[in-house]
Amino acid sequence: MRYGAGSMSRRMSRRARRAAPSLLLCLCVLAAWAPIARTAAPSLTVLCLGDSLTEGYGVEPEQAYPAVLERRLRDRGYERVRVVNAGISGSTSASAVSRLRWQLRSRPDVVVLALGANDGLRGIAVESTRANLDEAIALARAGGARVLLAGMQIPPNYGPDYTRAFRELFPALAAKHGIELVPFLLEGVAAQPDLNLPDGIHPNPRGYRIVADNVLEHLVPLLESPLAEAAEGAERAAGGGPRREPAPALRDDGGDPQRSGR
Numbered sequence: 701m702r703y704g705a706g707s708m709s710r711r712m713s714r715r716a717r718r719a720a721p722s723l724l725l726c727l728c729v730l731a732a733w734a735p736i737a738r739t740a741a742p743s744l745t746v747l748c749l750g751d752s753l754t755e756g757y758g759v760e761p762e763q764a765y766p767a768v769l770e771r772r773l774r775d776r777g778y779e780r781v782r783v784v785n786a787g788i789s790g791s792t793s794a795s796a797v798s799r800l801r802w803q804l805r806s807r808p809d810v811v812v813l814a815l816g817a818n819d820g821l822r823g824i825a826v827e828s829t830r831a832n833l834d835e836a837i838a839l840a841r842a843g844g845a846r847v848l849l850a851g852m853q854i855p856p857n858y859g860p861d862y863t864r865a866f867r868e869l870f871p872a873l874a875a876k877h878g879i880e881l882v883p884f885l886l887e888g889v890a891a892q893p894d895l896n897l898p899d900g901i902h903p904n905p906r907g908y909r910i911v912a913d914n915v916l917e918h919l920v921p922l923l924e925s926p927l928a929e930a931a932e933g934a935e936r937a938a939g940g941g942p943r944r945e946p947a948p949a950l951r952d953d954g955g956d957p958q959r960s961g962r
Contacts, residue, residue, distance in 0.1 A: 743780040744923065746773075747803055749796065749836075750814030750850070753885065754787025756908070758897045761785065763905040768912035769919070778923065784808065792818045793832035800836050804843040810922050811840040812915060814850035814885055816870070821854060826865045830873065837877050846922045849874050850885040850915070880918050887914050 748754050748766040756764025770783035786803055788795070793815045800811070813836060819829040833849070840847045851870035856863050874881035886903070888910050889895045895907035903911055 743782045744778060745806065745808040746770075746781065746783045746810045746812060746919065746923075747786055747806075747808035747845070748783060748812040748814060749800060749803065750787040750812070751791045751818055752787065752789035752902060753817060753911075754785060754812075754814050755789050756785070756787065757789050757902045758899075759903075759905055759908065763908055765903075765908045765911040765915060768909055769915055772912055772916050773919075773923075776920070781923075787814075790818065791815065792822070792824065793829045793836070796832050796836035797839055800839055804840070804845070807843070808845050810848060810919065811845045812848045812850060812919070813837065813840070814852075816852045816866075817854075817885075820852060820858070820866045823858065823862070826862070826869055829866070830869045833869075833873055834876070837873065837879065841877070841879075846925070847877070847879045848882065848915070848919055848922060849879055850882045853884055853886075853890070880922055882914055882918050885911060885914060 746766075746769070748769075754764065754766060756767075761767060764785060764787070766783045766785040766787070770781060773781045773783070784803075784806075786799065788799070791799075796813070796815050803811075813833065815836075816829050816833060837847050837849065849870060851867070853867050854863055858866075871881055871883070873879075884890075886907075889903050889907040891900075892907070893900070895903060895910065897904050
């Protein structure tokens with residue numbers, strides 16, 4: 701049977717009309733799936749490993765500096781960032797490695813290492829604190845994470861020699877490993893009654909906003925640096941060998957025999 705041009709045109713038009721709903725449905729499915737695909741992309745994880753200054757002793761979880769830091773980063777356009785609060789009150793640097801092995805299972809992009817304050821307040825030997833943090837930094841880098849070390853200071857009543865040695869161990873470790881340093885985590889907050897809880901040690905919500913800004917200033921450059929730099933650092937820290945496997949378990953006390961207090 702032969703059809704004229706007009707008949708063929710009408711048949712093609714009817715087919716197009718029948719196909720239109722299917723095409724529209726496909727477009728709607730694609731449009732709905734697109735934001736889900738973007739959301740499912742891997743997030744950027746910042747791990748804050750610390751003591752009660754990180755945990756947020758005496759304030760609500762959303763008022764501690766890790767939570768404030770996450771909001772600050774999202775305000776800056778880091779929409780997929782996740783800041784993990786891994787602070788445990790009373791912990792010293794002795795717990796750093798065991799806790800970090802556990803936390804590295806989640807493959808954080810950046811580790812904010814904020815331990816040592818309790819070491820200083822208890823008069824623990826500076827050499828011991830240095831060795832603990834040194835090992836933790838090497839472990840984090842071997843796990844592929846960039847490290848931001850938070851400097852700590854103690855009151856002068858511990859004696860000038862100990863106070864100075866304690867203060868100087870943090871920049872010395874940062875220089876040794878070539879990592880970023882927050883010179884003093886509590887800069888602008890320490891010894892300010894209106895920015896601390898009645899104990900005079902732990903920040904209040906206003907104080908924590910300043911602490912978050914102290915960290916933010918040195919964290920953003922790490923987040924903006926090429927990922928290749930972190931990979932190269934991990935290779936150097938591991939001596940070119942394979943990445944270390946984290947321990948399968950963590951004691952409830954963080955493996956810290958000196959845990960109590962701050």
